[in-house]
Amino acid sequence: MGYYAKIEDGRVAHVIVADASFISSQSGTWVETKMDGSIRNKYAGIGDVYDSGNDVFYRPQPYASWSLDSDYVWQPPTAIPSDHNPGTKDYQWNESTRQWEEP
Numbered sequence: 001m002g003y004y005a006k007i008e009d010g011r012v013a014h015v016i017v018a019d020a021s022f023i024s025s026q027s028g029t030w031v032e033t034k035m036d037g038s039i040r041n042k043y044a045g046i047g048d049v050y051d052s053g054n055d056v057f058y059r060p061q062p063y064a065s066w067s068l069d070s071d072y073v074w075q076p077p078t079a080i081p082s083d084h085n086p087g088t089k090d091y092q093w094n095e096s097t098r099q100w101e102e103p
Contacts (some may be wrong), residue, residue, distance in 0.1 A: 004030045005044035005057070012048045012057065033057065043073050063095045076100075 006014040007029040015033065023030045033044035041056035042048075048057045051072075058072035066074040076093060081101050083089050091100040 003033045003043070005033050005048075006030055006054075007048065007050045010050055010052075011060075012044045012046055012050060015044050015046060017026065063093060065095060065098050 001017055001019055004018055004023050005025075010033055010041050016027075022063065029045070031040065031050060033040060035043050037043050041058060044050070044057045045059075046066055049061055050057055054072075056072050058068065059074065061068070062074055065077050067077075069075050075101070077098055081102045084100075090103060092103050093099075094101050
């Protein structure tokens with residue numbers, strides 16, 4: 001048994017636990033994923049992007065100004081302020097100003 005992601009239009013539509021023989025009998029594109037992220041960059045989540053050229057899963061782009069780094073993690077144009085501390089000093093991204101702001 002393993003975990004498999006069904007890919008539709010480059011996105012993860014479903015993730016199921018199944019036997020490889022069951023997957024081979026299914027129509028469509030199915031790609032194996034592992035909960036520990038040891039293959040294809042990360043465990044596939046519904047809505048994630050599947051990049052077949054690089055054979056990796058990654059999260060959808062959160063904002064138009066953010067860029068994907070070599071580890072397939074979206075990075076903002078400017079780093080979050082150094083005093084960011086979740087629960088104490090939070091910031092949120094404002095795409096219209098392209099800046100971090102306190103809520």
